[in-house]
Amino acid sequence: MPEDLLLASQNPGKLAEMRVLAEGLPFRVLGPKDIGIREAPEETGKTFLENAVLKARYYAGRSGLLTVADDSGLSVDALDGGPGLYSSRFGGEGATDADRNRLLLERLRGVPEDERGARFTSAVAVARGGEVLFQAQESVEGRIAEETRGPNGFGYDPLFFYPPFGRTFGEVAPEDKDRVSHRGKAFARLREFLQSVAR
Numbered sequence: 001m002p003e004d005l006l007l008a009s010q011n012p013g014k015l016a017e018m019r020v021l022a023e024g025l026p027f028r029v030l031g032p033k034d035i036g037i038r039e040a041p042e043e044t045g046k047t048f049l050e051n052a053v054l055k056a057r058y059y060a061g062r063s064g065l066l067t068v069a070d071d072s073g074l075s076v077d078a079l080d081g082g083p084g085l086y087s088s089r090f091g092g093e094g095a096t097d098a099d100r101n102r103l104l105l106e107r108l109r110g111v112p113e114d115e116r117g118a119r120f121t122s123a124v125a126v127a128r129g130g131e132v133l134f135q136a137q138e139s140v141e142g143r144i145a146e147e148t149r150g151p152n153g154f155g156y157d158p159l160f161f162y163p164p165f166g167r168t169f170g171e172v173a174p175e176d177k178d179r180v181s182h183r184g185k186a187f188a189r190l191r192e193f194l195q196s197v198a199r
């Protein structure tokens with residue numbers, strides 16, 4: 001029987017990504033709702049890694065399962081590193097990806113291309129009980145385009161221009177994005193760890 005692996009996220013997009021990541025490993029990926037956990041901890045960390053560890057510990061403690069948590073966001077130079085830790089809450093409660101992208105473009109109106117530098121950061125942590133077994137953080141540098149481009153990805157991907165590709169993350173195939181993206185690199189390290197603990 002595969003071991004249950006809890007992904008500490010209510011986000012269906014992240015759950016789907018995690019299931020792909022765990023393919024070929026002896027784990028059954030579950031979300032909090034699958035085991036009746038509807039609450040989420042307050043994210044009080046000062047960094048992405050602190051928030052990932054906080055979430056991993058919380059859900060591992062509640063569930064007794066091997067738990068993976070990630071925290072990620074977009075930091076824009078012209079916004080003094082914002083939205084940063086508040087990337088998913090940018091624009092307020094109930095804002096959609098499209099709303100957040102529109103707001104970001106409004107905030108950057110008139111900012112020249114060479115001042116639109118940005119980076120995505122992804123931190124990931126694994127816990128069992130109260131013990132943190134693994135943590136990693138990766139980032140990718142780019143800039144904010146002047147308009148959304150491309151149907152792929154989610155969140156800020158259609159605005160994140162990656163110079164080596166000459167395109168936004170929204171314009172490239174998921175497997176190409178995963179090779180270079182913050183989450184792709186962090187999750188590659190995570191997969192190595194999960195292989196090492198697979199029973």
